[in-house]
Amino acid sequence: MRLKIAVLAGDGIGPEVTREATNILRAVAELGGHDFTFVEGLIGGIAITETGSPLPKATLDAALDSDAVLLGAVGDNKFNSLTPDKRPEAGLLQIRQALGGFANLRPSTAYKALSASSPLRPEVTENVDILFVRELLGGLYFGAPRSWNKETNEAINTMRYTRDEVVRVARIAFELASKRRKKVTSVDKANVLEVSQLWRATVTEVAKDYPDVTLEHQLVDSMAMHIMNIPRNFDVVLTENLFGDILSDEAGVITGSLGMLPSATIGGAVNLFEPVHGSAPDIAGTGKANPLGAILTAAMILRHSANLEQDARAVEQAVHKVLDEGYRTADIARGGESITTQEMGKRVHQAL
Amino acid sequence: MRLKIAVLAGDGIGPEVTREATNILRAVAELGGHDFTFVEGLIGGIAITETGSPLPKATLDAALDSDAVLLGAVGDNKFNSLTPDKRPEAGLLQIRQALGGFANLRPSTAYKALSASSPLRPEVTENVDILFVRELLGGLYFGAPRSWNKETNEAINTMRYTRDEVVRVARIAFELASKRRKKVTSVDKANVLEVSQLWRATVTEVAKDYPDVTLEHQLVDSMAMHIMNIPRNFDVVLTENLFGDILSDEAGVITGSLGMLPSATIGGAVNLFEPVHGSAPDIAGTGKANPLGAILTAAMILRHSANLEQDARAVEQAVHKVLDEGYRTADIARGGESITTQEMGKRVHQAL
Ligand SMILES: CC(C)[C@H](C(=O)O)[C@@H](O)C(=O)O
Numbered sequence: 256m257r258l259k260i261a262v263l264a265g266d267g268i269g270p271e272v273t274r275e276a277t278n279i280l281r282a283v284a285e286l287g288g289h290d291f292t293f294v295e296g297l298i299g300g301i302a303i304t305e306t307g308s309p310l311p312k313a314t315l316d317a318a319l320d321s322d323a324v325l326l327g328a329v330g331d332n333k334f335n336s337l338t339p340d341k342r343p344e345a346g347l348l349q350i351r352q353a354l355g356g357f358a359n360l361r362p363s364t365a366y367k368a369l370s371a372s373s374p375l376r377p378e379v380t381e382n383v384d385i386l387f388v389r390e391l392l393g394g395l396y397f398g399a400p401r402s403w404n405k406e407t408n409e410a411i412n413t414m415r416y417t418r419d420e421v422v423r424v425a426r427i428a429f430e431l432a433s434k435r436r437k438k439v440t441s442v443d444k445a446n447v448l449e450v451s452q453l454w455r456a457t458v459t460e461v462a463k464d465y466p467d468v469t470l471e472h473q474l475v476d477s478m479a480m481h482i483m484n485i486p487r488n489f490d491v492v493l494t495e496n497l498f499g500d501i502l503s504d505e506a507g508v509i510t511g512s513l514g515m516l517p518s519a520t521i522g523g524a525v526n527l528f529e530p531v532h533g534s535a536p537d538i539a540g541t542g543k544a545n546p547l548g549a550i551l552t553a554a555m556i557l558r559h560s561a562n563l564e565q566d567a568r569a570v571e572q573a574v575h576k577v578l579d580e581g582y583r584t585a586d587i588a589r590g591g592e593s594i595t596t597q598e599m600g601k602r603v604h605q606a607l
Numbered sequence: 608m609r610l611k612i613a614v615l616a617g618d619g620i621g622p623e624v625t626r627e628a629t630n631i632l633r634a635v636a637e638l639g640g641h642d643f644t645f646v647e648g649l650i651g652g653i654a655i656t657e658t659g660s661p662l663p664k665a666t667l668d669a670a671l672d673s674d675a676v677l678l679g680a681v682g683d684n685k686f687n688s689l690t691p692d693k694r695p696e697a698g699l700l701q702i703r704q705a706l707g708g709f710a711n712l713r714p715s716t717a718y719k720a721l722s723a724s725s726p727l728r729p730e731v732t733e734n735v736d737i738l739f740v741r742e743l744l745g746g747l748y749f750g751a752p753r754s755w756n757k758e759t760n761e762a763i764n765t766m767r768y769t770r771d772e773v774v775r776v777a778r779i780a781f782e783l784a785s786k787r788r789k790k791v792t793s794v795d796k797a798n799v800l801e802v803s804q805l806w807r808a809t810v811t812e813v814a815k816d817y818p819d820v821t822l823e824h825q826l827v828d829s830m831a832m833h834i835m836n837i838p839r840n841f842d843v844v845l846t847e848n849l850f851g852d853i854l855s856d857e858a859g860v861i862t863g864s865l866g867m868l869p870s871a872t873i874g875g876a877v878n879l880f881e882p883v884h885g886s887a888p889d890i891a892g893t894g895k896a897n898p899l900g901a902i903l904t905a906a907m908i909l910r911h912s913a914n915l916e917q918d919a920r921a922v923e924q925a926v927h928k929v930l931d932e933g934y935r936t937a938d939i940a941r942g943g944e945s946i947t948t949q950e951m952g953k954r955v956h957q958a959l
């Protein structure tokens with residue numbers, strides 16, 4: 256198996272966590288006799304500083320020329336006063352759009368070993384296994400017109416979806432659900448928003464092609480509550496872009512730390528893989544970052560871009576093992592003993 | 608003290624919970640020698656069925672002619688296939704707009720007696736006392752253009768805010784915070800949305816007039832997580848319309864049941880008071896509805912429209928008392944013994 260991976264480490268803790276993730280990928284390649292190559296590129300704040308652009312052309316070319324893109328994190332407080340189009344985050348939104356992946360998969364899994372790290376009661380999180388399918392290229396993130404008019408002191412953003420955009424992401428949700436517990440919960444605000452009405456009608460139509468999958472609709476406000484009350488009720492959760500952003504972070508409390516959460520974006524020219532956590536500038540360089548989100552993201556590369564399901568599981572099991580053995584980074588140590596980013600990476604490597 | 612209250616009971620459990628709330632208001636009037644009068648009006652699904660409109664003119668006139676409006680709940684599954692402008696919810700959005708209140712206050716309080724009803728650990732919810740200030744007349748709810756074009760299969764909604772709309776609601780948040788724990792957390796998505804950048808810049812400016820209040824900014828996705836992890840960190844939480852809708856429902860898990868949550872909308876011609884819960888058609892008429900949200904909403908009428916702070920507290924303490932004594936409606940009984948809507952109302956009355 257040959258795989259060319261573009262590694263865009265980005266800002267803050269991005270470089271330190273992607274380093275551990277690529278180490279694991281190298282180990283998998285060696286164990287399985289695969290040929291993985293890595294190409295590095297600049298993105299985000301570091302790219303602005305070095306080239307003036309949050310997504311330099313060289314990075315985009317390298318990404319488009321690869322089989323998978325592993326992105327660390329973007330975001331740097333020093334750009335906080337700039338408008339959205341000039342910030343590090345613009346590089347992330349641009350590469351998402353350029354690669355074309357529209358279905359962002361975000362698993363939210365409860366780890367028994369981490370149940371004490373969750374603010375939720377252990378009996379609430381037990382055996383929870385949710386897969387968010389977040390639409391990633393539509394809605395308020397990309398809708399035009401958008402502006403902040405400093406003369407009139409008015410700002411607007413546009414939430415926009417077409418039927419086709421909803422169909423394609425809904426199909427992915429139903430396909431995935433049919434291989435899991437056969438339930439899709441679609442989230443919207445159809446009692447207020449026209450966009451949500453289109454969303455609900457379209458998802459209902461797509462559901463007809465998947466008679467073995469149950470579809471339920473939830474309003475986003477109720478969902479924000481239900482997913483804390485009885486997370487076990489959910490299997491695949493299908494959302495538009497912003498609702499998925501909010502709800503998948505919220506569901507991070509089921510796992511216990513944002514630092515544990517991986518994501519994969521599929522459906523486009525090149526798949527894009529990112530841990531869910533941000534650049535966390537406050538802990539960058541201190542060895543406190545949790546590399547497990549990035550390592551689990553590497554497992555998603557194996558699954559979704561290399562078709563190496565067994566290797567993906569092996570990495571996930573290695574993560575379970577180190578957690579069961581009691582190793583913790585600071586974010587999940589609850590004030591107890593913790594190991595560094597690098598040590599955690601090594602432990603996972605050994606467990607493999 | 609004279610007060611004319613328009614009671615718009617609405618759909619589902621609306622009538623049964625507002626009945627208990629008005630009973631409590633009558634008791635307060637009697638005890639304190641106040642003169643409270645009640646005028647009833649139709650709104651929501653029941654108004655559509657009886658008059659063809661979700662907000663009949665007679666209702667609007669009665670509301671505008673009153674000192675305070677108490678609204679039960681709107682929403683009925685039988686209108687689910689209609690577009691937003693024809694649904695029961697349209698009546699709610701129209702009356703919100705007509706009354707002009709732009710600051711929706713939603714307290715999220717932990718009750719020790721109910722801590723077992725929350726999916727959160729008791730040590731997480733202990734002493735939590737958050738006040739959401741949700742902007743209620745702007746954003747995606749009211750922004751134009753909005754449409755679902757069935758020819759092009761495209762739908763749009765518009766998120767729009769002006770500086771003035773942000774200033775006025777921010778002032779209310781800071782005023783309230785200065786009488787509480789002196790902290791405002793403003794929620795936005797300023798790394799992506801221009802509207803959020805206007806929001807953040809404006810709130811930062813308003814904060815200068817309140818040097819004794821600390822302002823922090825949180826991105827809505829992180830906030831959805833933080834508010835579950837360490838809810839005690841928050842005092843006043845200031846949000847735009849949709850973010851407040853989502854986050855305040857989410858924070859309902861701190862209290863343990865949506866059925867417990869009151870709200871008050873201030874700043875307009877006539878204040879509007881609504882329990883946060885919906886019409887819950889599945890339990891309407893079964894005596895299972897929790898009237899405490901509506902009763903606590905009545906307390907907010909006393910506080911914000913009658914300036915009867917002591918009476919407001921007395922009602923709130925009566926609610927605490929019945930809960931401490933172990934009385935529970937079904938939603939907070941955790942499978943144990945429960946009393947009916949009406950019995951709960953009576954218990955609070957007695958505790959007064
Ligand atoms: C950094 C930001 C633009 C991004 C988003 O909102 O999509 C992040 O929050 C995420 O969820 O990946």
Ligand SMILES: CC(C)[C@H](C(=O)O)[C@@H](O)C(=O)O
Nearest residue numbers: 446447476682696699852883
């Ligand atoms: C019923 C609905 C229109 C309403 C809203 O979204 O504002 C409700 O969810 C609320 O929070 O009061």
